[in-house]
Amino acid sequence: MREKxxxxxxxxxxIVVASVFVTAPPSQGGTYTGPSAxxxxxxxxxxxxxxxxxxxPSSGTPNGYSIERSTNGTSWTSAGTTSSxxxxxxVLSGLSANTAYYFRVRATSASGDGAWGYPWxxxxxxxxxxxxxxxxxxxxxxxxxxxxxxxxxxxxxxxTTSFSRIRYRLATTVNxxxxxxxxxxxxxxxxxxxxxxxxxxxxxxxxxxxxxxxxPNQFTVHANVVDLTINTDSPDVRNGYGISGRLEIWxxxxxxxRSGLNPAGDTSTYDYDDSPSSNSGSYGSFQVHTLEDLEPxxxxxxxxxxxxxxxxxxxxxxxxxxxxxxGDSAGVCTPSSFQLSIFVxxxxxxxSSLKPDNTALxxxxxxxxxxxxxxxxxxxxxxxPTSYSYLWSRSSAVDGTYNTISGATSPxxxxxxxxxxxxxxxTVVATNSAGSTTAFSNASAEIAKANxxxxxxxxxxxxxxxxxxxxSVTVTSIxxxxxxxxxxxxxxxxGTASGCAYSGTTLSATxxxxxxxxxxxxxxxxxxxxxxxxxxxxxxxxxxxxFNPLSPRTLGTGNVGLSATASxxxxxxxASTNNSICSISDTTVTxxxxxxxxxxxxxxxxANYDSATATRSFTISETLTITTPSSGLSxxxxxxxxxxxxxxxxxxNNSFSLIGTLPDGLSLIxxxxxxxxxxxxxxxxxSLIQVQVSDSNGATATTNSFxxxxxxxxxxxxxxxxxSKTYGNAPFTLTAPTVTGSLAGTFTYSSSNTxxxxxxxxAVTIVKxxxxxxxxxxxxxxxxxxxxxxxxxxLTIDKANQASLLISSDTTVAxxxxxxxxx
Numbered sequence: 001m002r003e004k005x006x007x008x009x010x011x012x013x014x015i016v017v018a019s020v021f022v023t024a025p026p027s028q029g030g031t032y033t034g035p036s037a038x039x040x041x042x043x044x045x046x047x048x049x050x051x052x053x054x055x056x057p058s059s060g061t062p063n064g065y066s067i068e069r070s071t072n073g074t075s076w077t078s079a080g081t082t083s084s085x086x087x088x089x090x091v092l093s094g095l096s097a098n099t100a101y102y103f104r105v106r107a108t109s110a111s112g113d114g115a116w117g118y119p120w121x122x123x124x125x126x127x128x129x130x131x132x133x134x135x136x137x138x139x140x141x142x143x144x145x146x147x148x149x150x151x152x153x154x155x156x157x158x159x160t161t162s163f164s165r166i167r168y169r170l171a172t173t174v175n176x177x178x179x180x181x182x183x184x185x186x187x188x189x190x191x192x193x194x195x196x197x198x199x200x201x202x203x204x205x206x207x208x209x210x211x212x213x214x215x216p217n218q219f220t221v222h223a224n225v226v227d228l229t230i231n232t233d234s235p236d237v238r239n240g241y242g243i244s245g246r247l248e249i250w251x252x253x254x255x256x257x258r259s260g261l262n263p264a265g266d267t268s269t270y271d272y273d274d275s276p277s278s279n280s281g282s283y284g285s286f287q288v289h290t291l292e293d294l295e296p297x298x299x300x301x302x303x304x305x306x307x308x309x310x311x312x313x314x315x316x317x318x319x320x321x322x323x324x325x326x327g328d329s330a331g332v333c334t335p336s337s338f339q340l341s342i343f344v345x346x347x348x349x350x351x352s353s354l355k356p357d358n359t360a361l362x363x364x365x366x367x368x369x370x371x372x373x374x375x376x377x378x379x380x381x382x383x384x385p386t387s388y389s390y391l392w393s394r395s396s397a398v399d400g401t402y403n404t405i406s407g408a409t410s411p412x413x414x415x416x417x418x419x420x421x422x423x424x425x426x427t428v429v430a431t432n433s434a435g436s437t438t439a440f441s442n443a444s445a446e447i448a449k450a451n452x453x454x455x456x457x458x459x460x461x462x463x464x465x466x467x468x469x470x471x472s473v474t475v476t477s478i479x480x481x482x483x484x485x486x487x488x489x490x491x492x493x494x495g496t497a498s499g500c501a502y503s504g505t506t507l508s509a510t511x512x513x514x515x516x517x518x519x520x521x522x523x524x525x526x527x528x529x530x531x532x533x534x535x536x537x538x539x540x541x542x543x544x545x546x547f548n549p550l551s552p553r554t555l556g557t558g559n560v561g562l563s564a565t566a567s568x569x570x571x572x573x574x575a576s577t578n579n580s581i582c583s584i585s586d587t588t589v590t591x592x593x594x595x596x597x598x599x600x601x602x603x604x605x606x607a608n609y610d611s612a613t614a615t616r617s618f619t620i621s622e623t624l625t626i627t628t629p630s631s632g633l634s635x636x637x638x639x640x641x642x643x644x645x646x647x648x649x650x651x652x653n654n655s656f657s658l659i660g661t662l663p664d665g666l667s668l669i670x671x672x673x674x675x676x677x678x679x680x681x682x683x684x685x686x687s688l689i690q691v692q693v694s695d696s697n698g699a700t701a702t703t704n705s706f707x708x709x710x711x712x713x714x715x716x717x718x719x720x721x722x723x724s725k726t727y728g729n730a731p732f733t734l735t736a737p738t739v740t741g742s743l744a745g746t747f748t749y750s751s752s753n754t755x756x757x758x759x760x761x762x763a764v765t766i767v768k769x770x771x772x773x774x775x776x777x778x779x780x781x782x783x784x785x786x787x788x789x790x791x792x793x794x795l796t797i798d799k800a801n802q803a804s805l806l807i808s809s810d811t812t813v814a815x816x817x818x819x820x821x822x823x
Contacts, residue, residue, distance in 0.1 A: 030243035030292060035060020035107040035114030036231050037241075038087070043103055043119040043348045047355050047434040049092030050348055052119070054105050056087065058231070059239075060114055062107035067091065068116075070102045073164020073345070074186065079103065092357045092437070097383065100347035102164055115229045115241035118184065120167055120343040124209050129172075129300070129309035129338040135214045135282075163187065163344035166208055168288075170298045172311045172335040179313050181232040181298035183288055184343070185245055188223035208342055210303075213251045213282050220276055221249035222259055230290065230297055236314025237297050243290060246272065251303075253281025263291055270320035272296070286340075287322050299323040300340065308334045356430035357382040358439035364426060370450040370526050373414045376426040379439055385430035394422040398443045417526050419447040452530035455487070455519050456480035469497065469538035469608055472508035478519055481530045485522030492517055495535050496607070512540045512608040540605065543568040545614035547601040553591055554650050554699030555623040560589040564601035568609040573602045581620065594622045624650030626693045628703040637684045637713045637785045641666055643677040645703070650695030659702065660689030663710045681710035684785060715789035716740035720776050722793045727769035728800040734762045737776050737791045745780040757795055769799040 038054040045051075052067060062084045068076040069091065079091045084107075095101065107114040125140040132138050167184035187208075190200035201207070203221075211219045228245035230237060246261065257275040258264045265273025272289035282304050288297030295315035299322055302310045308327035311334070315321040326333040360380035366372055378388050392408035395401055402425050405413075413424070424444040429436050459477040478487045492502035492515060499510025502517065509515050514535040523529040547564040562584070564572045576584045582597035583590045589599065598617040605611035626647040635641035647654060656675035658668045665682035668675055668691065675691060686709045692702040720737035736747050749759045752773035758765045759774065772795050780786035 030228075030240045031112065031115075032238055032240040034112035035062055035109050036239065037115040037117035037229060038065065038105045038107060039117065041103075041105055041117045041119045045348050045350055047351045047353060049090050049095055049354060049357075050101065050103065050350065051088065051090045052103055052105060053088040054117060057107050057114055057117070060107060060109055060111070062109055062114070064108045065105055066108060066113070067103065067105050069094070070104075070164070071100070073102045073347070076104070092354065093359060094382075095350050095354060095357065097350055097354045098352045100162065100349045102345060102347050104345075115231070118165055118167075118345040119348070120184075121346055122341050122343050123205060124342040125339065126210070127337075127339045129303070129311070129335050130307060131212060131303055131305050133305050135212055135305070136217070137210045137212060139209075163205075163346050165345045166203070167341075167343035167345075169339075169341045169343070170286075170300060170311075171337075171339045173337040174311055174333055174335050175331065176336075178337075179232070179234050181230070181234060181237065181288065181313055183228060183230050183245075183297055185225040185228040187344075188221070188225050188247060192225065193221070193223040205344065208344065210286075210340075210342075211249060211251045213279075218251065218279070221247045222261070222276070223247045224261055228290075230288075232297065232313065234298075234313035236295070237290065238293065243292065246289065246291075248272075248274065248285065248287060250276035251282060251284050252279055253277040253283045254285060270322045270324035272322065274322070285322070285324070289322070294321075296322055302327045309338070311335045311338070351434065353432070353434035354383045355435040356385040356432050356437040358430065358437060362426055362428040362439055362441040364424065364441050364444045368415070368424075368445045369448045370415050370417060370420050372450075373412055374424065374444065375412050376428065376441055378411075378428055378430065379441075381430050381437075383432060383434070385432050385437075387431045389429045389431075391427040391429075392424060393427065394419060394424050395443070396422060398423045398446075415447055420449055420526060422447050449523060449526055449528040450482075452482035452485075452521055452527050454480055455521060455530060455532040468541050469509050469512040471538075472506050473536070475502075475505045475507060475517075480532075481521030483521070483524040483527035485524050485527065485529065487519070487521045490518045490520040490531065497538055507536060509538045512538050514538075540608055540610050541568070543570070543603060543605070543609045543612045545572060545601045545603060545612050547572075547614040547616055550597075550599070550616045550618040552619040552621065552651055552697050553597075554621040554695055554697040555591050555594060557591070557697065557699045560591070562587045562589060562599060564614070566603040566609075566612060568603065568606075570603050570606060570609060573604070575600050575602065577615070591620050594620050596620070619651075621651040621695065621697060621699070622649035624648075624654075624693065624695050624699040624701045626691065626701040626703055628706055630706075633706060633708050635663070635666075635681050635708065635710045637681050637710055639713070640680050641678065641708075641710070643708070644674055645676075645691050645693075646674045647693045647701060650693075650699055650701070651697045653696040655694050657692045657694070658689060659692060660705075661687055662689060663687045663708055665710075666708070677708070684710045684712045686710070712785055712787045714787050715743055715745070715778055715780055717776065717778055717789050717791035720791045720793045722764075722774060722795045724796040724798060725766055726798040726800055727766060729766055729797075731763050731765040734759070734764060734774065734776070736762070737778070739778060743780050743782070743786065745778050745786075748777045748779070750775045750777070751795075756797060764795065766797050769797045771796045 035057040036059045038057050041054040043050055043052050064084050065082045067079045067089055069079040070076045080089050082089055104116040104118050106116045122143045125143050126137050127140060128138045165184050166187050169182040171180040187203050189202050193200040211217050225245040225247055228243040229241040230239050254274045254276045256267045256270055258267060258273050259275045265271040284303040286300035290297055299312040301324060308330050310323050310327040312323035316323045323333055358379055359382055362379035363377050364374055366374035390409055390411050392405045392413050393402035394405055423446055426441040428439050456479055489502055492500045494500045495514030495516045497509040497511045497513030497515050500515035501508050514537050516533050516535050518531060518533050521530040544567045545564055553560060562574055566572050574584050574587060576582050577598040577600060581595040582592055596617055597620050598615055600613055600615045602613045629643060632643045654673060656670045663681050663685055666677055666679040668677055686707050688705050688707050690703050690705050692700055694700045717737040717739060734749055749762060751757050751759050756767055756770040756772040773792050774795050775790050775792045778789045
């Protein structure tokens with residue numbers, strides 16, 4: 001191991017920020033923002049607790065302060081807060097009598113929480129950068145746990161360890177430049193030390209002094225530390241807190257051999273990880289390193305008497321980073337002024353007896369209403385109060401000024417009229433042998449007026465609370481409530497009824513159901529307004545069905561439309577009592593068969609109306625029919641004519657009508673149940689007609705079209721005879737037949753065989769013998785009304801006698817040949 005010059009008295013005290021690797025230091029979670037630690041924190045003990053005071057931090061803008069306490073210096077509990085302008089606090093809550101506590105304070109700000117400040121006691125101070133000629137450190141007297149000892153509480157055996165943190169402050173001037181570095185940290189433990197440099201141990205008051213090469217001050221501190229706070233004006237070092245660090249303190253020479261602690265350093269240069277020689281030399285070193293930046297916080301090396309002491313802040317830019325050998329050239333790093341102070345934060349012990357400590361505020365219970373009684377609890381207290389006193393006060397505002405209530409000094413209080421609209425608070429004073437402590441309850445709720453007694457009755461003009469909804473009722477009186485307020489009906493609201501109204505003193509509704517009256521008794525100075533509701537029921541009204549009688553009907557006359565209404569205006573339902581005779585859909589009745597049809601009109605009612613029904617019946621007759629005549633449809637001019645038509649079905653009391661025109665001389669006779677077409681035709685011809693029958697129900701039936709044909713009258717001829725004639729007789733005149741009725745007209749004659757006889761006018765010429773029929777055709781002069789008529793007679797023409805036939809010779813004629821005879 002390389003050593004420094006052994007002729008120098010060596011003291012090395014190094015504070016190093018921990019890092020695992022030289023080349024890549026890890027983040028240690030340090031905080032570099034927020035205010036610095038509050039300064040000059042002091043603490044004092046009394047029966048009232050522990051009083052802390054402090055000065056504002058040197059940097060940062062606080063917006064408040066947080067105070068914490070601990071019994072071991074490592075586990076902390078909140079002990080209170082103050083505003084930014086309040087830098088003192090007396091802590092009593094949570095403290096036990098005759099118990100040691102650590103305290104700390106830090107500022108809070110918009111940029112983050114600051115570093116913690118502690119109540120420091122300066123144990124050692126030296127203003128010499130070198131040992132004296134005897135090899136010891138010159139300490140300034142007046143410091144230590146009991147001032148006035150130049151050795152500052154030095155003892156040859158370990159002393160008190162009742163502190164949790166160690167603080168070093170180095171202030172120097174080098175080359176006319178003044179700098180300081182102020183660091184504190186949790187005291188190291190044996191587990192954090194480098195056992196290779198000596199026995200691992202936890203520091204006490206004696207072992208935090210500066211070691212020397214002279215017994216019994218020979219010892220080494222080579223340890224990692226935690227929660228390091230740095231406050232310096234050096235531009236080469238970052239201020240922060242919550243940083244990990246390392247102490248290297250020994251009085252001997254040292255080399256670059258790694259110590260075995262993490263992080264490890266560089267063996268080729270003097271840095272944050274060097275190791276002391278084995279109790280040889282006297283070079284010495286005192287260094288603080290931040291391993292996030294891998295550089296010293298401050299360094300004090302080469303302490304030997306008469307030597308050039310070495311002081312530096314941050315890393316040296318040339319040579320060794322920890323300023324080793326910088327004193328080889330006088331003036332480079334040797335201070336012209338020097339002060340190193342060593343502090344601890346001793347705990348403070350509470351008094352043997354403490355005043356009562358309120359741990360839970362007194363609380364007011366009960367109903368905050370005029371006439372009620374409130375109670376207050378004592379709250380919860382530590383330090384065993386032996387007695388309590390009470391004082392009630394009131395205020396017009398919850399956060400206003402509270403004025404004492406005369407005579408109200410018991411744990412209970414009855415609310416009076418003066419308290420209405422006010423807030424109450426109770427002062428509870430707890431007392432024990434150490435003194436008294438005052439606690440204030442939270443303010444009560446605003447004291448309210450009392451509630452009135454119930455409004456008990458509403459008297460009505462009717463004897464019951466149920467009325468037809470279309471009637472009204474009068475409210476005649478209202479009773480109940482408390483106080484001097486006026487009773488009145490405040491409002492009316494629909495319950496299950498609609499249209500509830502209250503006017504004057506009259507209650508009404510437009511539907512059945514309930515109406516709710518809101519009844520109020522007005523407030524007065526001590527009673528709230530009282531409001532109640534009462535319901536009144538309006539019953540349903542009756543209704544009638546308007547359903548007119550129904551007329552008889554005949555099958556085949558179509559559906560029947562009905563109309564039925566209810567006096568309520570509600571919809572009416574129609575139903576048949578016998579669907580085999582008639583059925584109904586909506587308001588339309590369908591006739592099915594003859595019989596009695598009964599229809600029931602129903603209205604089921606609703607919330608406002610009772611149900612109602614009405615039944616109407618009518619007779620349904622068989623279908624009315626009339627048969628179209630198929631005979632008796634011919635008549636003759638001048639002859640009497642009659643045709644009877646008989647319908648079937650219907651309701652009777654029929655009436656008949658003619659569709660079309662009858663032949664002249666005929667008319668339709670309505671005989672009630674039958675009809676007859678009768679008369680004497682006066683004109684031949686044909687008429688196409690229909691006959692329609694209607695019954696008393698208005699049913700109709702009509703024949704198919706049929707034709708009545710009136711023929712012309714037939715002329716009757718008689719007495720037409722012709723005597724036999726002989727061929728060769730002269731032409732003769734026919735005697736005209738007799739015409740019945742002497743009807744005027746003319747005859748024309750014709751021969752059935754003009755080869756036997758021909759006729760000209762009435763003269764007959766015989767052509768040859770034979771029998772021929774002579775037809776006499778009578779054409780009436782009134783041919784419009786009479787048919788022509790014929791009569792026949794047979795004319796027989798005998799042959800005349802002839803001369804004898806003489807055949808002069810025989811002739812032979814071949815078969816098929818013509819033979820001509822000559823006379």
